[in-house]
Amino acid sequence: xxxxxxSGGGLVQxxxxxxxxxxxxxxxxxxxxxxxxxxxxxKGLEWVSAIGxxxxxxxxxxxxxxxxxxxxxxxxxxxxxxxxxxxGDTAVxxxxxxxxxxxxxxxxxxxxxxxxVSS
Amino acid sequence: DIQLTQSPSFLSASVxxxxxxxxxxxxxxxxxxxxxxxxPGKAPKLLIYAASTxxxxxxxxxxxxxxxTEFTLTISSLQPEDFATYYCQQLNSYPLALTFGGGTKxxxx
Numbered sequence: 001x002x003x004x005x006x007s008g009g010g011l012v013q014x015x016x017x018x019x020x021x022x023x024x025x026x027x028x029x030x031x032x033x034x035x036x037x038x039x040x041x042x043k044g045l046e047w048v049s050a051i052g053x054x055x056x057x058x059x060x061x062x063x064x065x066x067x068x069x070x071x072x073x074x075x076x077x078x079x080x081x082x083x084x085x086x087x088g089d090t091a092v093x094x095x096x097x098x099x100x101x102x103x104x105x106x107x108x109x110x111x112x113x114x115x116x117v118s119s
Numbered sequence: 120d121i122q123l124t125q126s127p128s129f130l131s132a133s134v135x136x137x138x139x140x141x142x143x144x145x146x147x148x149x150x151x152x153x154x155x156x157x158x159p160g161k162a163p164k165l166l167i168y169a170a171s172t173x174x175x176x177x178x179x180x181x182x183x184x185x186x187x188t189e190f191t192l193t194i195s196s197l198q199p200e201d202f203a204t205y206y207c208q209q210l211n212s213y214p215l216a217l218t219f220g221g222g223t224k225x226x227x228x
Binding site for chain 1: 151153161162163164165168169174206208210215216217218220221222
């Protein structure tokens with residue numbers, strides 16, 4: 001089955017760190033660009049990071065310098081290292097696959113993992 | 120940064136209605152626009168990309184149009200399973216930035 005499964009979410013104090021993982025299955029993971037997208041409760045969607053098949057990475061200004069996306073193709077896994085976390089980072093974090101022909105669209109999503117930043 | 124503004128933010132409609140949602144970009148984005156559907160507690164689902172290309176497996180009652188700064192998502196005959204929140208999303212290629220509209224919630228009248 002083609003799927004993405006996130007893990008690693010939880011409660012963390014402001015200023016703390018957390019590492020999210022995303023396990024991919026059912027497709028050739030190494031051939032796809034991958035993304036993280038987040039959604040605060042009751043709010044809209046926010047793109048958080050992207051990584052290309054060659055390992056090139058991209059971030060919006062809101063997380064640049066604090067978050068690091070990486071991938072391990074041998075393990076079919078995507079990661080998001082989040083440092084210096086703030087209350088505003090509280091959200092469900094989704095792992096998403098970039099469309100093969102146009103990597104900036106997301107054609108496969110995981111169920112998400114909840115990150116709560118609170119003291 | 121390019122902003123996307125969706126309208127309306129809330130829409131009440133009946134089964135069988137024709138529904139149109141608009142997404143306006145603050146600058147021209149050619150056809151670099153997608154539409155997603157999200158149901159409560161679920162991940163978003165890609166419906167339309169490149170402004171008008173229907174994603175595989177998506178019913179043909181969904182269609183997209185537009186280019187430049189104004190785009191529309193149309194549901195030709197609303198079905199019970201279509202009640203959801205819809206988001207548009209655009210690409211700004213340099214620097215790379217992917218942004219979403221604020222969403223349109225479609226509810227049953």
